[in-house]
Amino acid sequence: MSDVAASAPPAESTTRRYDVTGLIGGLLSGLLGIGGGTVMVPLLVLWTGRQQREAHAMSLGAIIPISFAAVVVYGGAGQVDLADAAALCVGSILGARTGARLLVRAPERALKGAFGVFMLVAAVSISLKG
Amino acid sequence: MLTIIALVAFGVLTGILSGVLGVGGGIFMVPFLVLVIGLSQHAAQATSLLVVLPTAAVGSWALYRSKVGDPRMALRMGLVGMVGSVGGTALALSLPGHVLRIVFALLMVVVGVRLLRDAVRGPGV
Numbered sequence: 001m002s003d004v005a006a007s008a009p010p011a012e013s014t015t016r017r018y019d020v021t022g023l024i025g026g027l028l029s030g031l032l033g034i035g036g037g038t039v040m041v042p043l044l045v046l047w048t049g050r051q052q053r054e055a056h057a058m059s060l061g062a063i064i065p066i067s068f069a070a071v072v073v074y075g076g077a078g079q080v081d082l083a084d085a086a087a088l089c090v091g092s093i094l095g096a097r098t099g100a101r102l103l104v105r106a107p108e109r110a111l112k113g114a115f116g117v118f119m120l121v122a123a124v125s126i127s128l129k130g
Numbered sequence: 131m132l133t134i135i136a137l138v139a140f141g142v143l144t145g146i147l148s149g150v151l152g153v154g155g156g157i158f159m160v161p162f163l164v165l166v167i168g169l170s171q172h173a174a175q176a177t178s179l180l181v182v183l184p185t186a187a188v189g190s191w192a193l194y195r196s197k198v199g200d201p202r203m204a205l206r207m208g209l210v211g212m213v214g215s216v217g218g219t220a221l222a223l224s225l226p227g228h229v230l231r232i233v234f235a236l237l238m239v240v241v242g243v244r245l246l247r248d249a250v251r252g253p254g255v
Contacts, residue, residue: 015203018207019207019210021207023210023211023213023214024214026210026212026213026214026217026218027214027215027221028214028234030215030217030218030219030221031219031227032234033156033222034234035153035155035157035182036215037152037153037154038153040207041151041152041153046241053198053199054198056150056152056199057152057200057204058199059152060148060149060186060190060193061186061190061193061207061208063182063186063208064183064208065205065208066208066211066215067154067183067186068183068212069212069215069216070179071183073215073219074175074176074179074219079170079172079173079176080173080177080180081173081177084137085181087133087134087138088137088138088159088181089185090138090141091137091139092141092144092145092181092184093145093184093188094141094142094145095141095142095143095145095147095185096145096146096148096149096185096192097149097189097192098149099145099146099148099149099150100196101192101196102146102150103149103150103152104193104196104198106150108252109248109249109252111150112245112248112249112252113246114150115242115245116242116244116246118151119238119241119242119245120243121157122157123235123236123239126231126238127232127235
């Protein structure tokens with residue numbers, strides 16, 4: 001059903017929903033230091049009516065400029081451990097390709113379930129942080 | 131040496147989760163860097179941010195080639211998000227972070243439970 005919606009050019013009001021989704025994602029990521037994906041994926045699914053798979057892919061894409069802004073804002077101030085970052089990057093770059101391949105193939109229900117679990121874990125994680 | 135192996139291995143795990151869930155992965159990396167590697171909270175956040183960028187780029191490139199999602203709309207969201215991110219960082223200094231965190235955590239529980247319920251009941255596409 002949403003295959004048609006995905007291929008058709010979005011209406012003006014729908015475009016505004018994506019803008020608001022991106023804005024809230026960025027705002028909360030700057031405000032709370034959590035990733036924008038935690039916010040953008042549920043909004044894309046429940047508000048703009050995207051499929052779970054599309055929402056995950058779009059959130060990951062939107063994270064690129066958002067995290068770039070965060071690196072510019074925080075990067076100068078924070079004490080980045082370059083050696084640790086490099087080692088993590090070696091692994092995460094390899095893993096990201098596998099993860100993306102999984103996302104392409106996984107059933108919608110499995111993705112919904114996995115993201116549901118992720119949200120509960122993330123909820124515990126951010127409440128402990130404060 | 132052991133630390134490097136642990137970091138690379140944890141990086142692989144984070145990368146997979148990031149690609150499949152569509153999130154940056156900071157939520158996994160920051161606690162790991164603090165609790166296992168022993169960085170301070172600030173250093174862990176700054177370090178994690180640096181890893182999120184190439185991870186999201188590599189995952190997105192793979193998804194773009196598989197034609198999953200809507201790259202133009204994603205880019206648009208990201209550019210608007212940049213503005214939000216800078217605004218959020220400025221606001222963070224004047225708002226009670228602890229309260230916001232609890233409110234947001236509760237909202238996440240509600241959404242998480244709803245997604246799990248949909249996963250159990252919904253159509254299996």
